[in-house]
Amino acid sequence: xxxLCLNGPNLNxxxxxxPAVYGRTTLVEIEASVRxxxxxxGVTTEFRQSNLEGELVSWIQEARGRFDVIILNAAGYTHTxxxxxDAITAVGIPTIEVHLSNVHAREKFxxxxxxxxxxxxxxxxxGANSYILAMDAAVNINEV
Ligand code: DQA
Numbered sequence: 398x399x400x401l402c403l404n405g406p407n408l409n410x411x412x413x414x415x416p417a418v419y420g421r422t423t424l425v426e427i428e429a430s431v432r433x434x435x436x437x438x439g440v441t442t443e444f445r446q447s448n449l450e451g452e453l454v455s456w457i458q459e460a461r462g463r464f465d466v467i468i469l470n471a472a473g474y475t476h477t478x479x480x481x482x483d484a485i486t487a488v489g490i491p492t493i494e495v496h497l498s499n500v501h502a503r504e505k506f507x508x509x510x511x512x513x514x515x516x517x518x519x520x521x522x523x524g525a526n527s528y529i530l531a532m533d534a535a536v537n538i539n540e541v
Contacts, residue, residue: 405472
């Protein structure tokens with residue numbers, strides 16, 4: 398199994414960005430723990446971050462035929478991006494939505510996710526561990 402883990406805008410700032418909300422773990426540290434988890438699970442993973450909506454759309458498109466599951470923290474684009482939602486639908490790759498924070502316990506505009514209806518499910522509120530939970534969900538996705 399090949400898992401593509403995509404991260405949206407401002408997640409490159411994790412560690413310094415609003416630590417009370419997102420914790421002190423950096424994206425580099427999250428990537429390392431995802432890689433270790435992939436090794437433990439016997440799957441391969443690729444981990445990327447972009448601040449650009451179009452780049453995330455292109456990565457989702459290019460994943461067709463190359464990856465079995467996408468783990469996506471679309472960050473702010475979660476709440477705005479029809480383009481990301483359409484890309485997920487277009488490629489038909491099972492996608493797991495991930496958030497560090499519990500978006501449902503925060504501002505109202507974060508309660509709505511445009512991508513949630515086209516994802517298999519959502520994992521939110523477990524900090525950096527949300528990614529590890531998503532890896533477990535990914536390897537069992539065919540049982541959903
Ligand atoms: C986030 C939640 C989003 O609402 C926010 O815009 C982010 C990070 C999270 O991981 O908790 O940038 O996706």
